[in-house]
Amino acid sequence: MKILIIEDDPTLSKNIKEALKAEKMNAEVVYDGLLAERILKKDRFDCIVMDINMPGKNGFDLCKSFREYNSATPIIMLTAFSELEDKVKGFDCGADDYLTKPFYMRELIIRINSLIKRFMHSGDKNSGNNSLIAGDITVNDSQRKVLRQGKEISLTPREYQILMRLIKNRGEIVSKDELIEEIWGKSFGANTNTIEVYVNFLRKKIDKPFDKNSIKTKVGYGYYLDL
Secondary structure, eight states: OEEEEEOSOHHHHHHHHHHHHHTTOEEEEEOOHHHHHHHHHHOOOSEEEEESSOSSSOHHHHHHHHHTTOSSSOEEEEESOOOHHHHHHHHHHTOSEEEESSOOHHHHHHHHHHHHHHHHHHHHHTTSOOEEEETTEEEETTTTEEEETTEEEOOOHHHHHHHHHHHHTTTOOEEHHHHHHHHTOTTSOOOHHHHHHHHHHHHHHHTGGGTOOOEEEETTTEEEEOO
16 A cells, blocks of 8 residues: 655654554655645555645645545545644545544554545445436446536545435435444544534535535434435
8 A cells, every 4th residue: 555644744754654664555755735746646645644734735725636636545634733623624625534643653554544445445336337316416436426417516535425325325314323334434433523514515515506405414313315
């Protein structure tokens, strides 16, 4: 596995690289956001570990620009802050996971492995050229392309996974706990607030531009699609 570490703290980046190397992962370190942007455009990685506060270009802006042409590679954001606003902003830019400094290296490794396995597994299932149609929403699962009323919608990997689960359930309720376990796994410390944030992002992209209210909440239970 090939991991890109974007972190301007030399001690922390060195510790992360050594921890990943001990797990037989190939890690590359870059200390500047602008340099990282150039590397990301010319090379491919299995996972990206990205600090928020960096010289050149901060993690929020770098993540957002990266998602304009790559929606599949998982991103874990690192920050010294734990405020919900920072997490929401990170998720909104396209991050898949979030770790607040200081953290245990073992926890970072667990999260990297979990993200990579889930995205690889999703890719295996998407090998066929199959499409799903739900109302005026069409999903090409092999290309991870989502259309509504013929207009393509750009989703982050997590938003895409949530939408797919809701579509496959054909209007039946999917609980928040089910979404957490299926998308993040049992080892990940996600909670219902995390799901609520992602569903809110999904609604802004899937429903709001089309004046729709397709993603419904069943209070105390979960979410379902009403198309």
